[in-house]
Amino acid sequence: MEIPDTKTNEKEDTRNVRKISGALAVIEALVAEEADVIFGLPGGANLAIYDALFDYEQQLKHILVRHEQGGIHAAQGYARTSGKVGVVFATSGPGATNLLTGIADAMIDSTPVVCITGQVFAHLLGSDAFQETDIVNMSMPVTKWNYQITNAEEIPSVLAKAFYIARSGRPGPVLIDITKNAQLQEFDYRGYEKCHHIRSYRPRPIVREQYIQQAADLINTAKKPLIVWGQGVILGGAENEFKTFLEKSGIPGAWTLLGAGAIPSDHALNVGMLGMHGNYAPNVLTNECDLLIAIGMRFDDRVTGRLDRYAKQAKVIHLDIDPAEIDKNVKATVPVWGDCKETLPLLTSLIDKREHKEWLRQFHALYKEEFETVIYPELNPVSGEVTMGEVIRILNECTKGDAVIVSDVGQNQMTASRYAKLNHTRSKVTSGGLGTMGFALPAAIGAKYGAPERTVVVIAGDGGFQMNIQELGTIMQNSLDVKIIILNNRFLGMVRQWQELFNDRRYSFSDMENPDFVAVAAAYGISGRCVSERSELDGAIKDMFNNKGPYLLEVMVGKENNVFPMVPQGAGISEIRLR
Amino acid sequence: MIKQDSPRKEYNLTIYTENNVGLLSRICLIFTRRQINVESLNASPSEVEGIHRFNILIYETVQGMSKLARHLEKLTEVLKVYYHTNENVIWQELAMYKVATNVIEEHVDVERLLRRYGARTVAIRKEYTVFEVSGQRGETDELTSVLQPYGLIEFVRSARLAIIKDSEGFNRKLREFDGIV
Numbered sequence: 001m002e003i004p005d006t007k008t009n010e011k012e013d014t015r016n017v018r019k020i021s022g023a024l025a026v027i028e029a030l031v032a033e034e035a036d037v038i039f040g041l042p043g044g045a046n047l048a049i050y051d052a053l054f055d056y057e058q059q060l061k062h063i064l065v066r067h068e069q070g071g072i073h074a075a076q077g078y079a080r081t082s083g084k085v086g087v088v089f090a091t092s093g094p095g096a097t098n099l100l101t102g103i104a105d106a107m108i109d110s111t112p113v114v115c116i117t118g119q120v121f122a123h124l125l126g127s128d129a130f131q132e133t134d135i136v137n138m139s140m141p142v143t144k145w146n147y148q149i150t151n152a153e154e155i156p157s158v159l160a161k162a163f164y165i166a167r168s169g170r171p172g173p174v175l176i177d178i179t180k181n182a183q184l185q186e187f188d189y190r191g192y193e194k195c196h197h198i199r200s201y202r203p204r205p206i207v208r209e210q211y212i213q214q215a216a217d218l219i220n221t222a223k224k225p226l227i228v229w230g231q232g233v234i235l236g237g238a239e240n241e242f243k244t245f246l247e248k249s250g251i252p253g254a255w256t257l258l259g260a261g262a263i264p265s266d267h268a269l270n271v272g273m274l275g276m277h278g279n280y281a282p283n284v285l286t287n288e289c290d291l292l293i294a295i296g297m298r299f300d301d302r303v304t305g306r307l308d309r310y311a312k313q314a315k316v317i318h319l320d321i322d323p324a325e326i327d328k329n330v331k332a333t334v335p336v337w338g339d340c341k342e343t344l345p346l347l348t349s350l351i352d353k354r355e356h357k358e359w360l361r362q363f364h365a366l367y368k369e370e371f372e373t374v375i376y377p378e379l380n381p382v383s384g385e386v387t388m389g390e391v392i393r394i395l396n397e398c399t400k401g402d403a404v405i406v407s408d409v410g411q412n413q414m415t416a417s418r419y420a421k422l423n424h425t426r427s428k429v430t431s432g433g434l435g436t437m438g439f440a441l442p443a444a445i446g447a448k449y450g451a452p453e454r455t456v457v458v459i460a461g462d463g464g465f466q467m468n469i470q471e472l473g474t475i476m477q478n479s480l481d482v483k484i485i486i487l488n489n490r491f492l493g494m495v496r497q498w499q500e501l502f503n504d505r506r507y508s509f510s511d512m513e514n515p516d517f518v519a520v521a522a523a524y525g526i527s528g529r530c531v532s533e534r535s536e537l538d539g540a541i542k543d544m545f546n547n548k549g550p551y552l553l554e555v556m557v558g559k560e561n562n563v564f565p566m567v568p569q570g571a572g573i574s575e576i577r578l579r
Numbered sequence: 580m581i582k583q584d585s586p587r588k589e590y591n592l593t594i595y596t597e598n599n600v601g602l603l604s605r606i607c608l609i610f611t612r613r614q615i616n617v618e619s620l621n622a623s624p625s626e627v628e629g630i631h632r633f634n635i636l637i638y639e640t641v642q643g644m645s646k647l648a649r650h651l652e653k654l655t656e657v658l659k660v661y662y663h664t665n666e667n668v669i670w671q672e673l674a675m676y677k678v679a680t681n682v683i684e685e686h687v688d689v690e691r692l693l694r695r696y697g698a699r700t701v702a703i704r705k706e707y708t709v710f711e712v713s714g715q716r717g718e719t720d721e722l723t724s725v726l727q728p729y730g731l732i733e734f735v736r737s738a739r740l741a742i743i744k745d746s747e748g749f750n751r752k753l754r755e756f757d758g759i760v
């Protein structure tokens with residue numbers, strides 16, 4: 001270990017010490033962490049932070065949202081397209097509690113976000129002071145880490161820890177609650193030092209070579225192997241390593257909702273989406289493969305269906321950075337702990353170059369069946385009401401697969417995920433684990449700041465769109481070029497689908513009377529149009545893209561269309577229904 | 580869920596943590612979320628300065644224990660989680676009993692009883708006497724039930740403390756975590 005020369009250190013220290021406020025230290029931390037965009041909304045308890053921010057227009061962009069939930073979803077969208085840590089500011093009490101849905105969403109979807117909440121003066125804590133809520137305890141189960149600062153001296157080191165924890169290992173949300181006195185307090189600031197190590201926190205498990213070898217042996221002898229990948233590939237920035245592995249192994253690969261786009265949609269070994277509304281072939285053949293190679297995915301119940309009927313015949317290799325995921329839902333024959341950016345190349349070097357022609361043919365045969373019964377009629381209907389699928393098909397023709405697609409939750413989400421063509425990674429933003437309606441519109445705002453050069457398209461249902469509709473104001477104020485498509489079926493569509501299939505069409509409180517969405521957009525100064533005729537659809541979508549700036553396109557789609565295939569809840573995945 | 584195919588057993592959890600505010604809540608939240616009842620819980624310093632040690636007693640299956648341990652280790656302030664069945668630890672609990680002093684004076688057999696259980700007198704007042712016994716659950720339970728007929732005024736038992744038989748302590752492990760080893 002290097003022994004620091006205390007004498008020179010002391011000298012340097014006094015030269016570098018500045019008296020600054022806690023609030024300013026927060027801003028300095030954000031500059032040092034290169035958090036170039038912050039989403040937030042001020043209030044009494046974070047006023048000092050906002051005051052300090054006022055002088056930093058050059059270094060930090062702040063986007064005023066209309067609701068704190070919008071703020072955190074925007075921070076999530078930013079993190080998802082940029083790969084950086086999203087930052088959100090909120091005041092105490094209701095400001096902080098408004099973040100909770102987004103925090104839970106970021107937790108379950110492993111999204112790196114740092115939330116900075118204001119809190120009442122430390123001497124008022126526990127006294128039911130105005131706008132005091134115990135946000136630290138409330139957010140404990142849905143944060144990767146949280147902390148309350150009551151003394152300004154802690155601000156630099158705690159924020160450094162916050163950013164480090166949020167982005168490292170399996171990423172997640174961190175909440176830092178700062179009391180008002182700490183924001184106002186002047187203290188001796190010695191500069192900001194990024195955090196790279198916390199002794200009680202080991203974000204990267206040590207890779208065990210013997211498991212890599214065992215995994216490679218299984219892969220080299222497998223006859224019908226199947227890869228199932230998740231967001232871990234994207235979070236690990238391991239898209240290239242994954243592609244090399246996939247191509248050398250010649251193994252078909254299927255993706256979870258959040259894994260979409262890690263490999264382009266049209267890659268020859270990409271056999272589609274897994275799970276409840278996923279593709280027919282990967283679901284059916286999961287129960288026929290002899291080896292399942294899970295990469296950065298967590299065997300969510302929407303992916304596995306009934307666990308006791310999931311891939312029982314197969315050996316399982318599970319690559320994950322989070323040791324708690326190994327054996328959590330599906331027992332791993334070979335656990336490969338570690339960052340897949342590290343483990344995949346090790347594995348690739350040990351496997352044989354192979355092709356699995358016969359096995360791939362089985363996927364193609366089942367795809368053909370799905371294509372004929374489900375996909376073709378959904379994407380190319382000739383009569384009847386407009387379908388969600390044909391909207392996505394035309395969208396693909398316009399974007400060529402280069403856009404970022406931000407979908408909400410429900411039928412619109414499943415249709416967009418199934419059919420949107422994705423050429424690039426970090427192109428599909430949606431709320432996966434939590435299924436948060438209202439996510440898409442604010443997340444798209446963040447997605448646009450995270451990837452300003454890219455086209456960002458929102459796909460939302462008429463229900464979910466209204467859950468954060470106020471963020472049209474944020475889009476207006478920033479003239480943000482986000483294209484919005486509302487797939488309007490005048491129902492809480494996915495709920496209605498379940499009621500149709502499982503509750504004898506008893507549509508209990510799932511039908512909706514909606515506002516004139518185009519008029520709402522117009523009130524925000526956003527251009528828009530509503531179409532209900534197939535003949536107008538193509539032109540309307542092209543117009544949307546030709547229009548500079550934000551645009552809202554409302555498409556009236558069939559009221560009672562269903563998303564298929566579907567694995568009924570509680571069924572095994574190979575019981576997937578095509579209709 | 581994976582089939583819970585093994586029976587629930589008594590497990591002694593030993594959790595080494597940083598000494599931070601709120602850690603107890605974080606740990607308890609995981610038990611609540613997994614619907615695990617905590618039989619006893621003790622927080623204390625450990626053999627390493629500045630490192631806290633939790634001793635927690637629960638009933639779980641082997642599979643449940645390994646998932647629980649990994650879940651607990653996800654907490655950023657938890658250093659390490661160990662779990663052991665009773666055979667692999669030396670364990671003790673401390674029990675305290677308050678009995679009316681005249682009862683002891685009048686009944687020789689009570690005094691004999693206390694001696695037999697290795698009770699140590701902690702306080703003698705005119706009205707009451709307080710004894711302390713440290714031992715295993717069965718012994719302290721037994722003493723409680725034999726004292727009951729004589730009018731046991733108060734009884735309290737501490738959480739279980741357990742020392743791991745096959746452990747070299749946490750000093751070395753900590754140096755590993757510090758990146759020194």
Ligand SMILES: Cc1ncc(C[n+]2csc(CCOP(=O)(O)OP(=O)(O)O)c2C)c(N)n1
Binds near residue numbers: 435460493
């Ligand atoms: C905040 C929230 N509340 C309730 C639900 C339950 N839910 C799941 S899908 C759905 C219907 C969504 O309807 P809509 O937004 O119109 O989309 P569609 O399914 O019609 O495409 C509902 C209510 C949810 N996912 N999130």
